[in-house]
Amino acid sequence: DVKVTQSSRYLVKRTGEKVFLECVQDMDHENMFWYRQDPGLGLRLIYFSYDVKMKEKGDIPEGYSVSREKKERFSLILESASTNQTSMYLCASRRDANYGYTFGSGTRLTVV
Amino acid sequence: AQSVTQPDIHITVSEGASLELRCNYSYGATPYLFWYVQSPGQGLQLLLKYFSGDTLVQGIKGFEAEFKRSQSSFNLRKPSVHWSDAAEYFCAVAGGYNKLIFGAGTRLAVHP
Numbered sequence: 298d299v300k301v302t303q304s305s306r307y308l309v310k311r312t313g314e315k316v317f318l319e320c321v322q323d324m325d326h327e328n329m330f331w332y333r334q335d336p337g338l339g340l341r342l343i344y345f346s347y348d349v350k351m352k353e354k355g356d357i358p359e360g361y362s363v364s365r366e367k368k369e370r371f372s373l374i375l376e377s378a379s380t381n382q383t384s385m386y387l388c389a390s391r392r393d394a395n396y397g398y399t400f401g402s403g404t405r406l407t408v409v
Numbered sequence: 410a411q412s413v414t415q416p417d418i419h420i421t422v423s424e425g426a427s428l429e430l431r432c433n434y435s436y437g438a439t440p441y442l443f444w445y446v447q448s449p450g451q452g453l454q455l456l457l458k459y460f461s462g463d464t465l466v467q468g469i470k471g472f473e474a475e476f477k478r479s480q481s482s483f484n485l486r487k488p489s490v491h492w493s494d495a496a497e498y499f500c501a502v503a504g505g506y507n508k509l510i511f512g513a514g515t516r517l518a519v520h521p
Binding site for chain 1: 413415418443445450451452453454455458499508509510511512513514
């Protein structure tokens with residue numbers, strides 16, 4: 298079975314800290330995505346990548362950056378965490394347009 | 410602009426009753442459509458997808474969905490709901506770059 302692994306289920310960080318959220322997939326997928334999920338807003342796309350070292354902004358990229366040095370790993374970086382970045386973060390990967398996404402279990406981040 | 414609307418934020422049904430969750434989309438071309446389910450504290454699991462062909466799509470866990478182009482809808486149905494179906498359900502449409510655009514979600518509660 299396809300698997301997407303997010304390294305942390307729960308994180309608590311302080312305002313101003315630099316935060317790394319890690320995501321690893323074992324399926325050799327080209328496309329990887331980071332979403333945040335907030336009640337009543339559904340999932341909103343932060344960044345995505347369609348190849349190693351390639352990245353594209355999603356709908357809400359402000360305050361975030363990403364890194365994809367290897368095909369299997371896609372990292373989300375909060376340069377200076379703020380309380381409004383408290384949220385559930387979901388990573389996903391996808392082989393191509395003929396397939397659905399596979400999601401990780403999510404990381405619930407709290408910024409205090 | 411591409412968008413997905415799920416008109417019902419919360420739905421409550423009795424166990425054994427039928428279920429229909431509504432989804433309307435806005436997309437210029439032939440859409441790729443998806444339904445995902447999220448149990449509490451978990452990532453999203455793909456229930457079913459529509460790419461082309463038969464407009465009635467069968468998925469996992471006894472769910473089905475019908476694509477109606479004239480109504481820009483992709484409603485999810487189940488003939489008899491089980492208590493374990495209580496979860497949040499998300500409809501999504503595939504945009505450019507394999508991005509998924511999600512609706513805000515419908516939270517389903519099941520009464521015994």
